Amino acid sequence: MDAVAFQEYLDQGGTVDLNDPMPEAYKLAASRVIGFQCLSEIVGGMMFAEWIPQTPGLLRKMMLTAKIQDEMGHAHYLLRICEELGLSRQQIIEDYLNGKSKLLNTFHYRIETWHEWPACALVSNSAAIIQFKSLNKVSFLPYARAIKRIMKEESFHYHHALNLCTQLCLTAPEHLQKVQEGINKWWFPVLAYFGPPDTHNFEMQQNVRWGLKVDSNDSLRQQWLTKIVPVLQNIGLTIPDPKLRWDEEKQEWEFTEPDWAEVKRVIKGGGPASKHWHETLTRCYNDQSWVRSLAYKEGVLAS
Numbered sequence: 001m002d003a004v005a006f007q008e009y010l011d012q013g014g015t016v017d018l019n020d021p022m023p024e025a026y027k028l029a030a031s032r033v034i035g036f037q038c039l040s041e042i043v044g045g046m047m048f049a050e051w052i053p054q055t056p057g058l059l060r061k062m063m064l065t066a067k068i069q070d071e072m073g074h075a076h077y078l079l080r081i082c083e084e085l086g087l088s089r090q091q092i093i094e095d096y097l098n099g100k101s102k103l104l105n106t107f108h109y110r111i112e113t114w115h116e117w118p119a120c121a122l123v124s125n126s127a128a129i130i131q132f133k134s135l136n137k138v139s140f141l142p143y144a145r146a147i148k149r150i151m152k153e154e155s156f157h158y159h160h161a162l163n164l165c166t167q168l169c170l171t172a173p174e175h176l177q178k179v180q181e182g183i184n185k186w187w188f189p190v191l192a193y194f195g196p197p198d199t200h201n202f203e204m205q206q207n208v209r210w211g212l213k214v215d216s217n218d219s220l221r222q223q224w225l226t227k228i229v230p231v232l233q234n235i236g237l238t239i240p241d242p243k244l245r246w247d248e249e250k251q252e253w254e255f256t257e258p259d260w261a262e263v264k265r266v267i268k269g270g271g272p273a274s275k276h277w278h279e280t281l282t283r284c285y286n287d288q289s290w291v292r293s294l295a296y297k298e299g300v301l302a303s
Contacts, residue, residue, distance in 0.1 A: 010139055010211050017141045018084055026210055030140045031087040033212050036104075038078035038089075039096055043107045043277055044124075045071030046284075051117050063160050067121075070153040077146040084142070090292065097282055105263050106189050108271025115168060115175065119182025121161035123190045123228060129154050130224045131194070139211025162231065169235045176236055183232065184240040192258035194220045225253040 003023050016022050045068045052068070055061045079089045095101040106124060111117045132154060135147045168175040195217040207213040215223075229239060243256045266274070 007209065010209070015139050015141050015144075015211075018081075027085050029207060029210060029212055030143065031082050031085040033207065034078050034085075034143055035082050035087050035092045035095075036101065038075050038082060038092055039101065040104050040107060041071050041075035041078065042093075043103060043281065045075070046277070046280060047107070047111055048117060048121070051111060051114060054114055060164070067157050067160060070157065074146075074150045074153070077149060078143075081142045081146060093281070093285055097278070097285065099269075102267050102269075103274075103277070104193060105266050105271070106186075106193050107277060108266045108269070108274045109186075109189060110273035110276060113178065113182070115178035116182035116185065118161045118164040118168065119179050120186045121157060122165050122231075123183065123186050124193070125154055125158040125161055126228045126231070127190050127193050127224050129158060130220055130227060134215040134220060137211075137214045143212075162235075165237075166235045169237065180237055183237055187240050188256075188258050190224075191221065191255070192260070192263045194218075194224070196260050196263075197257070222252055225255065229253075 049068045132147050132151045198216045198218045241256050
């Protein structure tokens with residue numbers, strides 16, 4: 001199928017499965033999109049794994065461990081798809097370590113207090129759910145199927161965070177204040193998570209034309225605000241944006257725009273924890289080189 005016929009097929013609502021004919025450019029774009037999310041799942045899991053030893057109570061430790069296990073499982077789903085597209089798991093990691101690929105802005109920060117992690121999880125998992133609902137409709141079916149599986153577990157992560165935030169906020173004013181501090185820290189990074197404002201040429205973006213991206217950044221951000229604002233307010237938390245309000249006439253939220261120049265600087269490796277996560281992933285990758293060597297030798301991984 002040539003590029004023109006392929007685009008016409010997609011424009012008519014066509015979908016693509018793994019063994020269907022597709023242009024190399026589409027295959028490459030799909031692998032990049034999925035590989036980017038895969039890396040986010042890995043680093044996201046590492047962010048919360050640091051807090052297992054400091055989480056009080058066996059039940060909460062088990063729930064946090066289950067969340068982290070899920071994140072690594074999500075990465076595994078996505079890695080397998082990338083491998084089928086010709087992008088190896090080794091290349092995904094090494095491209096990041098060598099500076100050829102970037103992390104999402106939220107993964108250039110670090111959770112610094114125990115009360116902060118449920119606050120971070122609440123806003124970030126709710127944002128992920130909004131984005132994944134959109135990705136359910138992408139043209140590449142293996143990715144859409146993986147997203148449906150991932151969404152079920154993201155729902156558990158969200159409700160776990162909501163339950164813990166609610167319990168903390170209702171226990172004592174000092175706990176509420178500490179959770180509020182976590183919301184204050186993570187609000188704008190998560191607001192920027194969906195990407196910069198849309199431009200007039202959104203429909204002309206290649207991933208949009210190919211159906212690898214469905215909803216615009218602004219639309220996703222509005223959906224997230226509609227979901228998360230009442231949730232936070234209902235448990236006594238304050239949105240750290242004095243400009244936030246619902247515009248009845250426009251039927252949309254008004255808010256303070258993130259500092260997009262700062263967001264860009266963070267993504268390029270200028271975040272407060274950019275160096276930490278790069279060094280951590282480098283150390284883990286090097287320490288586990290013997291596992292990869294054995295897996296390649298035994299044929300578990302394709303070389």
